[in-house]
Amino acid sequence: MSGARAGSARTEHGPGVLVAALSSAFGVALIQGTGLLDAAAKADPVTGASDTVGALLRVTSVVFIGVAMYSGAVVTTNTFSVIVAGRVRQIALRRLLGSTARAERGAVAREGLLVGLIGAVIGLVLGSGGVAAIAAVARAAGVLADFPYSYANPTALLPAAAVVLTTWLAAVVGSRRVLTVTPMQALGGAEERSEEEGRASRLRSGAAVALLSFGALLLFGGVAIGAVDPLGLLVAFSGGIVSFTGVVLGAHLVIPRALRIVGRLMGGSATARLAAENAVRYPQRSTRSTVGLLVSVTLITTFAVALRTFGDMITIASGDDPVYYAGVDTMLTTVTVVFSVLIGFSAVIAGVGLVNALSLGVLQRTRELGLLRALGFSARQLRRMVLAESGQLVLTAVALGLLLGTVYGWAGAHSLIGAVRGAPALWFVGLPWPVLAVVVAGGVLLTLVASVAPARRATRIAPVEALGVE
Amino acid sequence: MTTALPAQPRTASEHLEAVARVQGVAKRYGSGDATVHALRGVDLAVRRGEFVAIMGPSGSGKSTLMHLLAGLDSPTSGEVWLGDREIGALDDTALTLLRRERIGFVFQAFNLVPTLDVIGNVMLPFELRGAKPSREERTFIGRLLGELGLADRLGHRPRELSGGQQQRVAIARALASRPQLVVADEPTGNLDSRTGREVLSLLASAAAGHGQAIAMVTHDPIAASYADRVVFLADGRVVAEEGRMDAERIARFMLTLEDAR
Numbered sequence: 001m002s003g004a005r006a007g008s009a010r011t012e013h014g015p016g017v018l019v020a021a022l023s024s025a026f027g028v029a030l031i032q033g034t035g036l037l038d039a040a041a042k043a044d045p046v047t048g049a050s051d052t053v054g055a056l057l058r059v060t061s062v063v064f065i066g067v068a069m070y071s072g073a074v075v076t077t078n079t080f081s082v083i084v085a086g087r088v089r090q091i092a093l094r095r096l097l098g099s100t101a102r103a104e105r106g107a108v109a110r111e112g113l114l115v116g117l118i119g120a121v122i123g124l125v126l127g128s129g130g131v132a133a134i135a136a137v138a139r140a141a142g143v144l145a146d147f148p149y150s151y152a153n154p155t156a157l158l159p160a161a162a163v164v165l166t167t168w169l170a171a172v173v174g175s176r177r178v179l180t181v182t183p184m185q186a187l188g189g190a191e192e193r194s195e196e197e198g199r200a201s202r203l204r205s206g207a208a209v210a211l212l213s214f215g216a217l218l219l220f221g222g223v224a225i226g227a228v229d230p231l232g233l234l235v236a237f238s239g240g241i242v243s244f245t246g247v248v249l250g251a252h253l254v255i256p257r258a259l260r261i262v263g264r265l266m267g268g269s270a271t272a273r274l275a276a277e278n279a280v281r282y283p284q285r286s287t288r289s290t291v292g293l294l295v296s297v298t299l300i301t302t303f304a305v306a307l308r309t310f311g312d313m314i315t316i317a318s319g320d321d322p323v324y325y326a327g328v329d330t331m332l333t334t335v336t337v338v339f340s341v342l343i344g345f346s347a348v349i350a351g352v353g354l355v356n357a358l359s360l361g362v363l364q365r366t367r368e369l370g371l372l373r374a375l376g377f378s379a380r381q382l383r384r385m386v387l388a389e390s391g392q393l394v395l396t397a398v399a400l401g402l403l404l405g406t407v408y409g410w411a412g413a414h415s416l417i418g419a420v421r422g423a424p425a426l427w428f429v430g431l432p433w434p435v436l437a438v439v440v441a442g443g444v445l446l447t448l449v450a451s452v453a454p455a456r457r458a459t460r461i462a463p464v465e466a467l468g469v470e
Numbered sequence: 471m472t473t474a475l476p477a478q479p480r481t482a483s484e485h486l487e488a489v490a491r492v493q494g495v496a497k498r499y500g501s502g503d504a505t506v507h508a509l510r511g512v513d514l515a516v517r518r519g520e521f522v523a524i525m526g527p528s529g530s531g532k533s534t535l536m537h538l539l540a541g542l543d544s545p546t547s548g549e550v551w552l553g554d555r556e557i558g559a560l561d562d563t564a565l566t567l568l569r570r571e572r573i574g575f576v577f578q579a580f581n582l583v584p585t586l587d588v589i590g591n592v593m594l595p596f597e598l599r600g601a602k603p604s605r606e607e608r609t610f611i612g613r614l615l616g617e618l619g620l621a622d623r624l625g626h627r628p629r630e631l632s633g634g635q636q637q638r639v640a641i642a643r644a645l646a647s648r649p650q651l652v653v654a655d656e657p658t659g660n661l662d663s664r665t666g667r668e669v670l671s672l673l674a675s676a677a678a679g680h681g682q683a684i685a686m687v688t689h690d691p692i693a694a695s696y697a698d699r700v701v702f703l704a705d706g707r708v709v710a711e712e713g714r715m716d717a718e719r720i721a722r723f724m725l726t727l728e729d730a731r
Contacts, residue, residue, distance in 0.1 A: 270597035270598055273586075273590075274585065274586070277585035278585060281584075368583060368584065371577075371581070371582075371583065372583070373566070374540075374569065374575050375569065375570065375575060375594060375595055375598065376566055376567065376569045376570020376571070376595060376599070377566070378566045378567070379566070381598070462542075463542050463569075464543065
């Protein structure tokens with residue numbers, strides 16, 4: 001491989017490796033961390049006899065790892081679809097020279113496997129190393145007792161292997177467009193064509209709507225049952241999982257519409273309108289770059305609202321006993337913080353995807369941005385446009401996530417303790433303002449951070465690049 | 471270098487009418503042994519209502535000259551005047567504002583913003599300025615869109631238009647704000663010959679009818695034959711210029727330039 005190709009492979013696959021490494025490191029760290037705590041509990045004569053703590057730790061970490069990997073896979077799918085879009089002419093040329101579409105797609109899938117492998121190994125090292133380092137500090141500080149624990153834990157290989165698998169799958173899904181590249185495209189003019197996107201199948205949309213409606217039915221049914229029996233939580237919980245699967249599966253129906261509405265709120269200046277149009281130009285790409293963020297925000301909000309509503313309802317039901325209240329409050333706050341931090345990690349992965357999508361969007365629009373520069377778009381207007389685009393994506397995901405999370409959280413709390421005597425009315429919701437504020441602040445921060453690199457790249461485009469054909 | 475055609479003598483009064491003018495401009499890229507002399511001292515003036523074609527073999531410096539005239543690039547030495555303003559030494563921001571207000575562009579391809587409809591593309595220069603067009607300007611734009619046959623396509627996106635229609639939208643956008651200079655870079659390069667001739671007639675009538683100054687870079691003798699004046703460049707110098715020429719003479723002269731290389 002020549003130096004130039006190695007360089008372009010680094011920029012093309014950098015984000016993929018980063019995301020795979022982050023997911024893998026997170027998964028490995030959680031497994032090693034829970035393994036360590038498990039060993040600590042076993043070494044302790046009091047808790048040593050039962051395995052409940054270990055089992056509980058393992059179940060919760062599987063959920064968090066699953067969310068992180070899902071985010072990572074969606075982001076990687078996007079990365080690969082954009083990579084393929086940028087290679088259309090190259091692929092068309094090889095098709096012209098006799099390569100089959102399947103061989104071309106297979107080549108992309110193999111790159112995915114390699115990206116996944118590299119990322120997984122990096123994550124394995126970083127995740128285990130990170131936990132070992134923290135454990136060493138904790139031991140030195142005397143917080144953690146000295147007991148034997150081997151980091152050569154075979155379970156830690158599971159998240160790494162899962163990352164390889166999901167990255168490879170993401171490459172396969174993301175490279176679907178290779179099949180539509182015709183050899184003719186190597187001959188045609190260099191005119192920039194819009195990225196043709198396969199319409200999502202009716203089956204998928206149908207399944208999404210079915211899951212959503214059935215899930216919603218279970219969710220509200222669970223709340224109704226909860227008014228007489230705490231078993232309602234189980235019904236509402238399955239309703240939550242089913243309906244949210246529907247939301248994620250049908251994100252391509254929901255997010256572009258939401259983006260349009262948010263885009264209209266951005267104002268009517270040329271900059272804002274162009275940004276709004278760009279955000280919905282490739283609905284599938286925009287959906288993929290926001291859905292990870294949507295999942296994270298929804299989960300954080302769900303936990304926070306559920307626990308807060310739960311706490312408030314208990315407090316009201318117990319007749320404002322201040323001593324009781326303080327105890328519940330501390331416990332719930334701790335749980336909320338721990339959950340939010342763990343899910344927040346998935347939000348970081350989603351953020352990487354957002355930066356990536358914005359940067360590649362700018363790269364693909366080089367000539368259009370050059371045209372705008374030639375027509376008199378100032379560098380500042382260009383920066384503002386990228387910022388507005390970033391803001392539109394983040395705002396949409398955060399707003400939808402807060403809305404969904406509030407509904408889920410409300411349903412969770414009411415389905416569990418709606419039957420408690422003295423519980424407040426059905427529509428009571430406890431809003432955890434500090435958590436919501438942190439989510440919104442995180443969204444603002446992400447908007448700013450995500451737009452820095454793409455905006456710099458956009459302003460570096462010379463207006464001359466819009467002239468003539470390559 | 472042989473000069474087959476004598477350069478036309480210029481008078482002081484012509485300079486006064488010039489809306490865009492370069493004087494002794496040179497442009498060098500790179501340094502040391504790798505230095506490329508794109509322009510080696512060029513004088514050129516475009517007057518109000520004049521349609522000038524800039525021709526030359528590839529590498530003659532015609533694109534560079536156009537970039538300088540359009541405020542897209544700055545010369546290494548020499549002066550570039552747009553109206554009464556010397557723009558050769560302006561910084562990027564100042565050049566951007568200048569392009570926004572005083573220059574119109576028509577390119578070979580990819581002229582339009584794909585996410586905006588026809589009227590959105592035509593009004594873009596006004597919106598960039600943040601200025602609403604006056605009633606008089608709106609009347610002018612309405613008439614322009616009618617003349618260009620776009621009146622019933624205002625809500626179309628570029629991808630719904632043919633190449634010729636897209637180019638007419640670009641011309642409407644370039645003329646709408648009545649800039650001091652319209653710069654056209656191979657405006658017919660991507661069009662079939664009949665559509666290409668239509669576009670050239672539109673440019674020529676914009677110059678004659680609206681008094682618009684237009685500088686067009688091309689290597690197509692037929693395109694250049696629509697211009698009021700043809701300027702030939704070779705190796706970064708003006709080697710000849712003449713009033714209206716027919717395509718055959720232009721082609722023959724271009725061949726002698728190629729031979730001389």
